[in-house]
Amino acid sequence: MAVIRGAQTRRSETPGGVMTTFASPTQGGAARSMWRVDARPGAVGPVHDFDAEQVWSWIAGAATVELGGLTYAVAAGDTVVMPARTVRRVLADPDAGYSAVVTAPAGARALAADGADYGVPPWIA
Numbered sequence: 001m002a003v004i005r006g007a008q009t010r011r012s013e014t015p016g017g018v019m020t021t022f023a024s025p026t027q028g029g030a031a032r033s034m035w036r037v038d039a040r041p042g043a044v045g046p047v048h049d050f051d052a053e054q055v056w057s058w059i060a061g062a063a064t065v066e067l068g069g070l071t072y073a074v075a076a077g078d079t080v081v082m083p084a085r086t087v088r089r090v091l092a093d094p095d096a097g098y099s100a101v102v103t104a105p106a107g108a109r110a111l112a113a114d115g116a117d118y119g120v121p122p123w124i125a
Contacts, residue, residue, distance in 0.1 A: 002028040016045040019123035033124040039092035052108035061098030
């Protein structure tokens, strides 16, 4: 068992938000990656996909999740299971933004909506 101290978390920033990695293959040797997403009010994530399931659990704020052609309003306390190979986008609440904790298998690869491979994001690696 590895203990990963708060000071050892890894931070990655994109236009859609800040990802703080708690555990991953390169951070504690975990078989699953776990990170927090903090999105500013009104932030719009990219239309994309993953080759593995992700589970998102909102801990603050609210968002609109576009997933596989459907749209869901979510808020703190809600969890969304995002299946592999299902195009998605997350839009932060315009007033509150959101914070969510996310998990995915180690090595999960981000894909463009057209299937192009973006590789393993740094918060999952």
